[in-house]
Amino acid sequence: MRVEALDTDVLIALLQALENPGHPEHASAKAYLEELSRGVRKVALPLPVVSEFLTGLEPQKWPEVLAYLEKHFRLLELNKAAAIEAARFFKARLDQEPLKGQERQCVRTDTFILGIAKVHGCTKVYTKDKRMAALTGQGLEVEEGLPKAIQDPLL
Numbered sequence: 794m795r796v797e798a799l800d801t802d803v804l805i806a807l808l809q810a811l812e813n814p815g816h817p818e819h820a821s822a823k824a825y826l827e828e829l830s831r832g833v834r835k836v837a838l839p840l841p842v843v844s845e846f847l848t849g850l851e852p853q854k855w856p857e858v859l860a861y862l863e864k865h866f867r868l869l870e871l872n873k874a875a876a877i878e879a880a881r882f883f884k885a886r887l888d889q890e891p892l893k894g895q896e897r898q899c900v901r902t903d904t905f906i907l908g909i910a911k912v913h914g915c916t917k918v919y920t921k922d923k924r925m926a927a928l929t930g931q932g933l934e935v936e937e938g939l940p941k942a943i944q945d946p947l948l
Contacts, residue, residue, distance in 0.1 A: 796835040796867070797940060798910035800903075800920035801845040804838065806939055824942035829865050833943060837867040839909035841902055869913040871905065879908025882928055900924060907933060 799807070810818035811826060828834050843862060847855050862868065871879075882904035886892070892900055903925040910918050910933060917934040920926055926937040 795917070796837055796913070796915045798837045798839060798869070798906070798915040798918045799842065799866075799940070800906060800918060800922060800925060801842045802921040803919045803939055804842060804846055805849075806921065810939070818939060821939070821942055825940055826865060828942055835867060836865075836940070837869050837910065837913060837915055838862060839869045839906045839913075840871060841905050841909070843868060845902075867913075869909045869915075871909055872912070875905075875909040875912040877908070878912050879904045882907045886928055896924075900928075903928060907935070 806818075807822050807825070810816040810822035813819060816822075829836055843859070846862075847858065850858060869875075883901060886900055886904065903922065907918060907925070907928060915933065917936055918925070919936050919938065919940045921937060921939075923937065926935050928935060
């Protein structure tokens with residue numbers, strides 16, 4: 794079974810759509826998470842995504858949120874192999890054009906997410922970040938936008 798990974802912005806958008814029944818993506822987000830619960834698909838979160846997500850929340854909510862994330866997603870750690878893969882992604886990007894300041898740091902985080910996802914067997918990463926989408930390649934597909942349920946939600 795294929796394993797997909799989510800970037801932080803996609804995780805946030807997915808959970809916001811799930812919380813709001815009036816959101817245009819609500820039914821799709823609900824169907825997507827139901828597929829996760831039934832084991833129809835496997836979705837992972839590289840730990841830098843979890844860290845970025847938690848930063849937007851109050852620390853007292855972290856244990857509850859972590860429990861929720863661990864229940865629905867595989868959490869992927871940075872290890873030596875992932876660090877090497879992240880360096881490959883980053884080096885390939887730097888060979889295209891030098892980066893400075895904040896953009897360099899953002900791309901560095903993106904490459905950690907991609908390296909972790911690839912080493913842990915993910916075949917696709919969903920993002921809303923055009924910069925990350927441009928880092929595609931090296932055996933990992935990066936798709937811009939929210940993931941869709943395999944089976945359309947019943948209306």
